[in-house]
Amino acid sequence: MRITLLSAFSIIIVLVFACKSRTKENKDTGSAKFDNIPGRKWWKEAIVYQLYPRSFKDSDGDGIGDLQGIISKLDYLKSLGIDAVWLNPIYSSPNDDNGYDVSDYQNIMKDFGTMEDFDALLKGLHERNIKLVMDLVVNHSSDEHEWFKQSRSSRTSPYRNYYHWWNAERGKPAPRYSLFDVNHDAWMYDSTTNAYYLHYFSRKQPDLNWENPQLRKEVYDIMKFWADKGIDGFRLDAFQFVSKDTTFPAFPKNYEKNFILYYAMGKNLHSYLKEMNQEVFSKYDMMSVAEGAGNSFEDAHNLVDADRKELDMAYAFEGVDLGNPKGYDLLQFKEVYSRWDSAFAEKGWLSMFLANHDQARMVSRFGNDDPAFRDASAKMLNTFILTMRGTPYCYNGDELAMTNIGFDKIEDYRDVPTLNEYQYQKKTGGNMQDFMEKIKNNCRDNGRTPFQWDATANAGFSAGTPWIKINPNYTSLNAAAQEKDTNSVLNYFRSIVQLRKENPVLIHGKYTLLDKDNPKVYAYTRELNGEKWIVLLNFSKDVVVFNFNKYISTDKSLILSNYSNAPKTAGASVSLQPYQAVIYDLKQ
């Protein structure tokens, strides 16, 4: 019955009258609204779109997305209203880990194109006022990088100390857990020099030795090479792990259950970041963000407080880690996001995201990918990301509500840690049924299936055979169809992006959680310079009545909702439809 009702409403989204006139009004007065806001920075006000190049658009029919493919979609990117693109790695790589194993930091991966293509992409983005943030993968390189080839060739190579080696005559070093290794062992024996090298990720991703000033200088030169080309920022991959105690002491038993406690925030991390800031970031107008934020608020602040001159914003995982297609606790979700907001209310700046290339799809983990609720819940989740304080990172495809593909067969997977873990589980007598069920829901390949452009063969992604299967729901869930539908997730995404861009209250405004014990509704206000808005998000598939009485007595006029029939004003309470998002202006 509820489903029928829902399809009757067809989960439509409109900017209601009030919103239309408001948006116009904001455009006219937009710049004044941004006056007198302290601490403004472009990267605080930017909306970042994360683009996974391998799966975005293939221009040459090899089944792999590429730079010319992205270039052909620049107007689409512009149409989203986003301000910056974070591009996953595009450097030369043998692709053990989809480009996170770099063999040449100053060249482009053959699958993706050429340096000329890169220059054209950067120019095309800049012409459209879109900035480019590159992924910098320097906790490790590929074992096919020239540095590593030299390093492994002899114990006396000038490159030996670019990596972490342990001579075998000393015995086996204290265990280190590898996230990607088929035996979980981060030490790999290499017979050429009778020594072990360290790899926190796959065997083809040896860890670089940041203790070596020569290596650090090489990295800063690489960063300057790209900065001089005019890129606008770096996302530092796995960077919290770079500083290691190179005596490699033993860790307590079961350390691997919480390896971040032992691996992250090594004692020299901050001095490296300060040096990097001085050598690179301070010389350019760039944004900087590292993956991970340590183990505490103190760690996170120490990475990003402006007076420390290290990084610009923290990218913390506590919230996104709660996502689970089988359900998660909204009270905990609210508590986590509120706690982080309050810890950063006065100082520092956060990233806001519910997905990236290492996660299964946002709507499948945090929303509801049943076709009856998919669009409404995706719109609601996009509303969350775009109405919280902190720089929003929107992962490509989430503006369409792309869902988990949920492979059943191991042959369909491409992800290196998943394939290695499969081997490990088999070898150690793991429960394979449980394992297959787990990866079906959580494997990051779910978030890497090709972008669904249209209903033609291969979703318009490629004329060849895609490197990974396309989600069969592309025939109805695709950008072309949503382009035409004013009520689509895509068009709602554009509306909420515009709303944020024109209203600093959503960017800089104070955040206050309301009704914290409500198990179905996430309610909060945002306040700035006499303006106060309330955001109500129904995270459930039930109709829920939200009672304002205790919290708000002023008039409420509708700004935006993901349901067409949301009342234009609200009284003492409001009835929220399944996964409804609604924003009211609280007239003071």
Ligand code: GLC
């Ligand atoms: C980061 C990346 C991930 C990659 C890993 C190793 O976590 O986001 O995709 O596999 O580092 O580079």
